[in-house]
């Protein structure tokens with residue numbers, strides 16, 4: 001059975017009539033830029049989260065840039081963010097004229113470690129950008145307490161965390177502003193690029209809406225940029241949004257099943273969820289010292305996996321100028337060679353989840369047998385015995401499946 005990393009076509013088929021009708025409506029109305037679908041999405045998404053404003057824009061990277069520009073940086077100002085994220089979180093700090101200051105992560109949750117933030121603060125520090133990575137909320141109480149104490153702004157990067165909650169409250173409702181990506185593979189994904197910023201601050205919302213539309217439609221109060229959510233993407237998001245709670249639930253069930261199947265296999269560490277956090281499992285990321293061998297084994301077995309990400313941010317060439325060493329970010333640096341993202345999407349069947357679990361079990365059996373010089377464990381598995389469950393799962397596997405679509409890369 002080939003198991004893709006995500007299967008957006010399966011999701012489309014499950015809501016095809018509504019999607020097709022929504023697209024036809026936009027085309028019928030020629031409501032390509034702004035229009036009723038965009039207004040409706042902004043209204044419904046802000047109401048869902050319980051925030052006053054949603055300013056839609058072209059993607060989650062623009063959302064970060066617009067929010068940072070709105071909160072304002074002068075040359076030399078510093079912004080602290082997580083050493084473990086997608087590069088949008090840090091590149092936009094530089095683009096907005098600031099200096100990126102990376103902070104290491106908590107080893108359990110992969111989110112910024114609040115215990116390390118204060119030592120990074122100096123008079124040039126202006127803000128903190130925590131990332132709710134993989135769908136797990138960062139420790140927002142601790143982060144907001146530090147921000148209040150040092151008079152810093154906070155922008156939450158919620159690109160991977162639609163409907164995740166911290167202490168019962170949706171992420172995106174803690175900081176001065178929060179940004180979302182609706183990249184197709186995200187938990188709430190459009191059929192192209194899309195993003196937004198949410199905030200309770202009226203002045204900030206007004207400035208961001210103007211900045212994203214050339215500094216104000218018909219009255220260019222400032223120089224801005226062109227970053228718009230288009231009508232087709234908004235219409236698709238409007239169709240998908242009511243399904244998001246159910247899809248999130250499905251992700252949690254898959255994660256729980258993976259936890260059951262994988263706990264105790266080799267040296268594998270399944271994702272840990274911090275106290276009072278509701279993870280939405282945009283990604284299900286395990287850790288093992290045998291990461292590269294496991295990834296190869298799974299690829300050969302037809303199971304697609306990803307590295308999110310191949311390096312911690314400070315160790316990419318783009319940040320060589322900062323001169324960081326592994327010892328500066330020991331957690332993020334260690335995790336960069338251990339993390340492996342497994343397939344997770346709401347339409348995964350029990351059989352598919354079981355097959356991924358079996359393939360991982362086979363891999364660890366194989367590693368153990370190879371290191372002790374035994375015969376390959378596949379022979380044992382096919383003869384039933386302790387791995388009868390895997391053999392049974394294998395015998396009922398499908399023989400064809402689409403390959404993983406390219407949208408899975410983030």
Ligand SMILES: Cc1ncc(COP(=O)(O)O)c(C=O)c1O
Nearest residue numbers: 059060061086088159181183410
């Ligand atoms: C943590 C994080 N921040 C920001 C972004 C940027 O979003 P977009 O791809 O919509 O620009 C992403 C997208 O992958 C992300 O994962």
